[in-house]
Amino acid sequence: MEKDWVKEINKLKKERKAVVLAHYYTLPEVQDIADCLGDSLALAQYAEKTDADMIVFAGVHFMAETAKILNPDKKVLIPDFHSRCSLADTCPAEDFAEFKREHPDHKVISYINCSAAIKVMSDVICTSGNAEKIVGSFGKDEPLIFAPDENLGSYLNRKLGREMLLWNGGCHVHFQLDEEDLMDARKKYPDAVFIAHPECRESLLRHASFIGSTTALIKYVKNSNEKNFIIATEEGILHEMKKEVKDKELFILKKKNLPNYGCAYMKLNNLEKIYACLKDGVNEIVMDKETMDKARKPILKMLSLS
Numbered sequence: 001m002e003k004d005w006v007k008e009i010n011k012l013k014k015e016r017k018a019v020v021l022a023h024y025y026t027l028p029e030v031q032d033i034a035d036c037l038g039d040s041l042a043l044a045q046y047a048e049k050t051d052a053d054m055i056v057f058a059g060v061h062f063m064a065e066t067a068k069i070l071n072p073d074k075k076v077l078i079p080d081f082h083s084r085c086s087l088a089d090t091c092p093a094e095d096f097a098e099f100k101r102e103h104p105d106h107k108v109i110s111y112i113n114c115s116a117a118i119k120v121m122s123d124v125i126c127t128s129g130n131a132e133k134i135v136g137s138f139g140k141d142e143p144l145i146f147a148p149d150e151n152l153g154s155y156l157n158r159k160l161g162r163e164m165l166l167w168n169g170g171c172h173v174h175f176q177l178d179e180e181d182l183m184d185a186r187k188k189y190p191d192a193v194f195i196a197h198p199e200c201r202e203s204l205l206r207h208a209s210f211i212g213s214t215t216a217l218i219k220y221v222k223n224s225n226e227k228n229f230i231i232a233t234e235e236g237i238l239h240e241m242k243k244e245v246k247d248k249e250l251f252i253l254k255k256k257n258l259p260n261y262g263c264a265y266m267k268l269n270n271l272e273k274i275y276a277c278l279k280d281g282v283n284e285i286v287m288d289k290e291t292m293d294k295a296r297k298p299i300l301k302m303l304s305l306s
Helices: 005-016 028-033 040-049 061-070 093-101 116-120 131-136 150-160 179-188 214-223 237-244 271-280 289-305
Strands: 018-023 036-038 054-058 075-077 107-111 124-126 144-147 193-196 228-232 249-252
Touching: 005 018, 005 028, 005 271, 018 028, 018 040, 018 061, 028 237, 028 271, 036 040, 040 054, 040 061, 040 289, 054 061, 054 271, 061 075, 061 116, 061 289, 093 116, 093 144, 107 131, 116 289, 124 131, 124 289, 131 150, 131 289, 144 150, 179 193, 179 228, 193 214, 214 228, 214 237, 228 237, 237 249
Parallel strands: 018 036, 018 054, 054 075, 107 124, 107 144, 193 228, 228 249
Antiparallel strands: none
């Protein structure tokens, strides 16, 4: 007989004084058992304040790393060590260090979707939810590097009138979407409002009625008087959106011939692996103190500005 994973997880959470954090892009059943469900900003804020002894982070590796950096004395676990982030992986630390050396007068703003090694080299971190505020905290003429998401950085440059130097990185889910995909979707759903995450390409964003973080997209759909939406982001967002707006039609923008469109890394998190984390303490995030101390400063600066 298969275990009742939800019952067992809830039991172990109490015994271990543990919390489960989950991103909107994880599987629906994982989202449903989370003590905190959110985007990168909300999860970082929760991780900073939790009094739990153990954190199980159902997301991708940089998220669990961030939770550990903010909680160096707590046990932080990730359900699957293979749940990496394609965006973070586009910014190798050695290459970025050389890029930074080439521009010594520039301050560095790094999107939270990056490794601890990149955070160490950053002046401040941002998320898609607070990026405009973080960029705006610097003087208009102050030279800036923005890494690793080129699409988000380009969006911020256009919107805020900046000329930040951009690292050439991107999320495989958002980067592959293009105008042709949107035109196909509009043929099927001609009355739908198009909204998008700023990790998408500029050629796609220019068609959007609204651009925002995962949380902002959910709020927009909830508060809008419109009834049909085409959404350009990872498909996991639909689970929470549908809870908030049961009377609206939601369509994820997909790439042709990719029926299982989404982040395979996020989907590696499942209930059985979360149970194993809680029961056996497997997949613990271990980091050296120096790295955590240096990486914590730009994260705390972000949180103070948020």
